[in-house]
Amino acid sequence: MGGCSAPNCSNSTSIGKQLFRFPKDPVRKKKWVVNCRRDFEPTPHSRLCQDHFELSQFEEIARSPAGGKKLKPNAIPTLFNHGDPPFPAIITPHIIQPPKPELVEKELNVGDHGYARRNPLHGCEEEEMEGTAEDQQSCTQCQLLKKQLDKEMQQTARLQKEAEEMKKRLYRLDRIEKGLQNFLYEDQIRALSLTKRSRRAVWSPETILKARKIRCAVGTKGYEYLREVGYPLPSYRTLCNRLETKILVTTDMSCEELAELSLGLMATCDSPTQGVVDNDEDDLIRVLS
Numbered sequence: 001m002g003g004c005s006a007p008n009c010s011n012s013t014s015i016g017k018q019l020f021r022f023p024k025d026p027v028r029k030k031k032w033v034v035n036c037r038r039d040f041e042p043t044p045h046s047r048l049c050q051d052h053f054e055l056s057q058f059e060e061i062a063r064s065p066a067g068g069k070k071l072k073p074n075a076i077p078t079l080f081n082h083g084d085p086p087f088p089a090i091i092t093p094h095i096i097q098p099p100k101p102e103l104v105e106k107e108l109n110v111g112d113h114g115y116a117r118r119n120p121l122h123g124c125e126e127e128e129m130e131g132t133a134e135d136q137q138s139c140t141q142c143q144l145l146k147k148q149l150d151k152e153m154q155q156t157a158r159l160q161k162e163a164e165e166m167k168k169r170l171y172r173l174d175r176i177e178k179g180l181q182n183f184l185y186e187d188q189i190r191a192l193s194l195t196k197r198s199r200r201a202v203w204s205p206e207t208i209l210k211a212r213k214i215r216c217a218v219g220t221k222g223y224e225y226l227r228e229v230g231y232p233l234p235s236y237r238t239l240c241n242r243l244e245t246k247i248l249v250t251t252d253m254s255c256e257e258l259a260e261l262s263l264g265l266m267a268t269c270d271s272p273t274q275g276v277v278d279n280d281e282d283d284l285i286r287v288l289s
Helices: 026-036 125-180 186-192 205-228 236-243 255-261 278-288
Strands: 019-021 047-049 058-063 069-071
Antiparallel strands (some): 058 069
């Protein structure tokens, strides 16, 4: 167990003496050190025993958690073997006050201890006022920073929610695009994103062949109806320009016979039953090239 830090004193808790820590307040701690007449810097383990304090420096009723005596908040040790100390003890008259009624929970102050009131030392009031002003300023800054932090956290949560919505939307669009690829070519999918008035689509040979087969299957009115409802197909004029190269000739010859002549001619389809069968697509691509 630790002992008393005063010179010429060997008291400790082993012989039943009560020890007290040096105060955290630098002004009071300096007075304790000066009264000890010892040149040292107290550590958290430094103690003074009860023999160095007058009886007036102890609380009348209050007891410590261990059951011993309790010092007043402004207690100063003055009983040492070397003369009178430079700092005398502050003696306040003891006044017996009637018991106070118990406070409601809202009126209780967590930072204030009910067993003692702080009586500031003479000359320390200005320092306490400056410390109070600095604490209020720091509390104001903390409140402003807390508000800014709450605002940033709300904005971050909103952005995270928007990012999640964008991910879901991109996933849905990706599934839609994969579904369109089952029956549309890439140029047809690009044409869907263009408006009808400003549509400047570039059609691939595969799309031209597909459009020709659709027109031969459904006829002119059906083909135009599909284009009106938004199905991505080239116009009849574009289809004619891509299929009819140099000379437009109406003939009963098949595409295979025209390809063998190498005249650059293309047969026209006037009904769904006329035209080129599926086996003539390769010959049609050679004529287009």
